[in-house]
Amino acid sequence: MIEELKQAGIVVDSTSDHASPILLVRKKTGELRIGVDYRALVAEDAAFRVTGPIVTAGAASHVRTL
Numbered sequence: 759m760i761e762e763l764k765q766a767g768i769v770v771d772s773t774s775d776h777a778s779p780i781l782l783v784r785k786k787t788g789e790l791r792i793g794v795d796y797r798a799l800v801a802e803d804a805a806f807r808v809t810g811p812i813v814t815a816g817a818a819s820h821v822r823t824l
Contacts, residue, residue: 759790776802 760780763769769780776799783793 759792763792 759782760769764771778799779795781793781795782790785791
């Protein structure tokens with residue numbers, strides 16, 4: 759699957775210090791989905807750990823996260 763995405767030009771190899779690996783994760787149904795491991799990037803930048811304010815509109819409330 760990843761090789762097909764490379765051939766289509768959707769993903770490319772990277773040597774950047776800030777690149778995050780793409781992983782294939784098997785769903786409970788057996789299908790594959792693409793996941794990205796952002797743990798190294800998040801550990802580098804404390805700004806990713808900060809969430810925005812809780813916005814309330816009527817009975818609904820929304821939390822913004824990165």
